[in-house]
Amino acid sequence: MNPFAATTGFLHDRVDGAGYVVNLLLRTLLVLPRIHRRLRFLLDNAFNAGVRALPVTMVVAAFAGAILAMQTGIELRRFGDTAVLGTITALSMCREMGPFITGVILAATVGSAIAAELGTMKVSDEIDALEVMSIDPTDYLVLPRVLALAVMCPLLTVLSDLIGIYGGSVIAEQNLGVSSDLYWISAIEALTSSGTVLPKEVYVGLLKSFVFGVAIATVSCAAGLRAGGGALGVGLAVQTAVRNSVILIIVLGFVVTWFFYFLS
């Protein structure tokens, strides 16, 4: 095959896909006023997302916090400065690690489930059935899912932050000789030093996870709605959803941090 044609074909598919996602997000915003009719679906979806992602998030967050404390602790020990361990773990958990791991886990558990569910609906004509009943799939299917993750991702992130910091404290106390009191005091001090009602690290992290939640749900819905060609198509939709979600989590995470810490 002509490599030029292959490249333009690839680019065309990517741009086409991105255009679909942006379009879907805009249409979802447009139907936002109709959410009062979808409250039950919203609650169902939020609950499901929480139940699916909670156990994994807790385990991964605890280990992430522990790893963070170990990695920085090894270096800090050389300078005899392990007292700042609480500060460093708390800040990196809230700013970056908490939202990041929550996002990735949501993409893998809930995003994939959304793509599979909508993809199956697509290939078994259920999306067409909605259209025939003049029911807009954006309003009926996409809106409750996007809002559910927009709410659940920050909630789970708060939990990951706490559990991560706790995971760090265990390592700090057991392996690095930092007393639990000192660890927690320095952690809380670090988080309250910005002087705003909600500490900056926390609200930037929460905003980030809100953006992640919206992105994961939109990308996964789009992948499902564009599924084609039977069971194979559903499998590909799941793959697309998880891959695109993870890419977006990394890129958007960078953009938000950059915006709040370097631009302003």
Add this chain to the structure above:
Amino acid sequence: MIELQDVYKRLGTRDILRGLTVTVPKGMNFVLMGPSGTGKSVTLKHVIGIFKPDRGNVRVDGQDVPTMDQKQLMALRKRMGYLFQNGALINWLSVADNVALPLREHSQMSRTDIADRVHEVLELVGMAHAHAQFPPNISGGMKLRAGLARALVTNPEYVLYDEPNAGLDPIISQQIHELIAEVRDRLSVTGLIVTHSRACATQCGDRIGILESGRLAIEGSVDEIVHSDHPLARAFMGIGSD
């Protein structure tokens, strides 16, 4: 009356419809047969405006479907029921909620009126006993009957049936065929039926058309097709078919 006139449609890289012309007069059941993948489902989706033809006309009661705006499409779809292959029910809604869906979303009916109407159509298709069940837990035949109830709940003038007996045993198929004939006779619904089954075609059809390479290879009354010498007619209607 449903009219497709010289309709061409390309999907992906394949020409699916190539000059298809079908006319379904009011009050009749038109049966569309043909090998798998020849575009029978695609044809039905043209009638209800999910697909637009690349060339040619699609009209319902003289109104041009492809040029309709959203509002006109909604009005058209209100007058049309669509029974999808395998029912296409929403998995997380009970049978009764599935059937109620079109009424809940778009009519001003009260809760009790909706419940009464849902019960009435479920009774008609013999599914009243299963109203609280969920689609993943019911058989293919029950899904189809629930799908048919959903198609009929808005009192449509037209119903499009996509393989209403695919994968069903002969006894359940028989019931569905009787139901389709009854819908035509009692509710004077005009039907366009896609099927592979000779039994379905002869029991609920008035006219039959057989699709090949994107257009009708042969068309006629049920009697004409049953007795035709055309190889496709013999393949679909002959002894040993079904």
